[in-house]
Amino acid sequence: MAAPLRARGPMAHRQQHPRGRGRGTAVALVLATAAASLSLAAAAGRLARGLPAFLAPAPLGRRRALQGATLAPLVGLLMPGRALAEEEPLPPPVEKDVAKTAAKIQGGCDWLYFELKTALKENDADRARSSLGSALQGAYVSPLETDLLIPIEQLLSANLNSEEDGWISAVLEARAGIDEMKEGVGGGEFDTALKAWDKARAGVNRILVDINKRGQKAYFVELDADYDQKRARQYLKKKKEKLAFRNAVGSAALLR
Numbered sequence: 001m002a003a004p005l006r007a008r009g010p011m012a013h014r015q016q017h018p019r020g021r022g023r024g025t026a027v028a029l030v031l032a033t034a035a036a037s038l039s040l041a042a043a044a045g046r047l048a049r050g051l052p053a054f055l056a057p058a059p060l061g062r063r064r065a066l067q068g069a070t071l072a073p074l075v076g077l078l079m080p081g082r083a084l085a086e087e088e089p090l091p092p093p094v095e096k097d098v099a100k101t102a103a104k105i106q107g108g109c110d111w112l113y114f115e116l117k118t119a120l121k122e123n124d125a126d127r128a129r130s131s132l133g134s135a136l137q138g139a140y141v142s143p144l145e146t147d148l149l150i151p152i153e154q155l156l157s158a159n160l161n162s163e164e165d166g167w168i169s170a171v172l173e174a175r176a177g178i179d180e181m182k183e184g185v186g187g188g189e190f191d192t193a194l195k196a197w198d199k200a201r202a203g204v205n206r207i208l209v210d211i212n213k214r215g216q217k218a219y220f221v222e223l224d225a226d227y228d229q230k231r232a233r234q235y236l237k238k239k240k241e242k243l244a245f246r247n248a249v250g251s252a253a254l255l256r
Contacts, residue, residue, distance in 0.1 A: 090214045094159045098211055101151040102219040108148025109208075109220075110235040112201065113227055116144065120181070120194050128185045128193070132178065149174065152207060167207050174203030 090098065111131065119127035133142025153171060156162040163169075177200030184193030205223040212218040221230050 088214060089216075090211065091159065091161075094155065095215055097155055097158045098215060098219055101155070104147050105151050105208075106220055106231075107238070108143055108146075108151070109204065109223060109227075110231055110238075111143040111147060112197075112204070113223075113231070114235050116181075117194075117197055120185070120190055120197055123190045125185055125188065128181075128190075132182055132185065134182055134185075144178070148204065149178075152204065155207075165210060167210070170203045170206040172203070173206075174200045177201075177203060 089095075116128065116131040119131050130140070131142060131144065133140055133145055149171070152174075156167050156171060159165065159167060177196045177198075180196035180199065181193045184190065184196055201223050208220040208222050212220055212222065221227065
């Protein structure tokens with residue numbers, strides 16, 4: 001029997017070497033992997049060249065400007081009134097007027113505490129009316145007006161930004177508290193009057209705190225929980241001095 005004919009050409013090679021296809025596929029995979037690696041390396045190089053510009057800090061002025069532009073709307077939302085007003089110094093004309101009237105305003109605060117508050121706590125209607133300066137006291141004007149509210153309102157006139165600084169709303173709050181006190185005292189409702197007293201105190205204190213923060217120095221003893229202890233001695237001393245002066249004037253008038 002004759003031997004079978006052998007195939008010629010490329011097909012004969014493939015028939016003789018059945019594993020050749022596996023080696024070709026492996027080579028193709030290696031080449032594809034190498035090409036992908038080269039592409040990734042090129043991309044990494046481009047990224048590395050761009051990183052310095054991306055990571056480099058912005059110039060100081062531009063960075064601050066960007067931060068300000070970003071934070072300004074948030075500050076406006078979180079802080080009503082003019083943004084960061086407490087960080088701005090008082091205008092020189094306002095500070096000059098504060099320096100002139102600080103002692104009188106502090107005396108008005110003393111009156112608010114040691115005369116008016118004491119009368120309310122003791123349920124003393126006559127003394128409370130006198131301290132408030134109600135119409136029942138005739139032409140008498142209380143130091144609550146002459147030494148506290150009027151001088152503060154004069155500061156508002158000097159401060160062109162008093163509305164933005166919150167001073168006008170603070171004075172209106174204090175005025176509303178005083179009106180509510182008068183109604184409470186008139187109706188014998190001293191608990192209500194004491195709550196209104198605290199409302200007036202808070203309104204005044206908002207202005208004093210703002211002035212202390214923005215002024216060249218702290219001009220006022222603020223109306224906090226320790227005010228009585230801080231100012232009682234000074235107030236009693238001034239009260240005795242006024243009494244002594246009045247007695248001296250009265251004695252001199254009698255001798256004439």
